[in-house]
Amino acid sequence: MDCGDANDYFSSAYDQGPTLAQNDIERFIADLRSEADAARVSEFAEPAIARGSRRSFIGRLRTRAAAVAAALVMTFGGLGGVAYAANGAAPGDFLYGLDRALEAVGIGNGAGDERLAEAAELVEQGHADHGLEHAANIVADPGAQAALLSAAERIGGLDKTDTHEDVAAVLTYLSENAGAVDGAIVAEMAGAIRGNGVPGPPEGVTPGPPEGVTPGPPEGVTPGPPEGVSPGPPPGTTP
């Protein structure tokens, strides 16, 4: 018996693009599926969701790290060395003692990882310049820091693919080399970021702090997560 015809009715969006319903059966099946898929999460799933979300102390740390990792991976497709990002706890919080202990043994780059995830989010939201400024806060090398900031200035509000890719490259490098960042490499990559009609520095120029500028964190800037930005699955992810 040839069941090929019958099987065609059941092909789905996963197999190929949406097909024109050719007859009653196909339309019938397609309508049933799309109706079910459009339904809100059933109230009868709430207990299960609560069960799935209840997590142990260690589980909560992992969730934080997973969210940070997820933000990085989703933007750049690459990831290295992210462990527990258990910061954000203040003295007196239950997690505070463990935060410090983890940092002391060098597990996770703590603030660095979270800062990078936030920078990635900013880039993803179309604010590559702010992302670079944010990333500049975690770079120790003054030359690299200045190069990142001047790249931010150079790209302004630009959000072209080239720019996006160049910025992504820098952030990926920073995440993959946490703890062993080569300032010269960062400065070079920052200099190569293609900006608003202004090409990166011409060959032969060594990136470095502009004359008259004292390297160091910009005045009035306290390193810390910008308000309203939290690592996690990027906004707008639709099922």
Added chain:
Amino acid sequence: MTLTSGPSDFDLHLEAARAGDEASWRWLFNLISGRVMAFLAVRGARDAEDVAGETFLDIVRSIRRFSGGQRDFVSWSLTIAHRRLVDSIRASSRRREVGTDAADLEQSAPNDVEESALGMVEATRAKRLFEHLTADQTEVLALRIYGELTLPEIAHRLDKPLTAVTSLQHRGLQRLRRLLTESE
């Protein structure tokens, strides 16, 4: 370094859900909860709400045993719904044999309350059409429609020969085609 396509949204949500992230669980359930409810409705499940609740809990408990992509997850979830439904049918038929409770033996009223609670017009209509098919035919077609299982997968699931499930699908679709034409 260039942007790569990397893991899919599904892969990331699956991993986060495993780690206990509530938003990711909601994302995963958004994929399948409607399908599970509709599946149980078209199969005429009596205690659809209870079976659905048990299905969803089972999915959470078993998530570490799952591997695969989004499509696999949909199929997997619907096979769990199928198994919980089978358990529920066995349990209620056992109760009827023992004759414990007269209330169990009553035919439940045409499920007006359940149907409006379900809120799915097409599924409700399909349920009425499927009442004209045999239970075996409905079993195969519901898994095909909502779980998107292949016939070999269904044969394995139901522990039936492939020829049998193919025939059930074929006869079920013939019946449906006639019913759909008649109802228009």
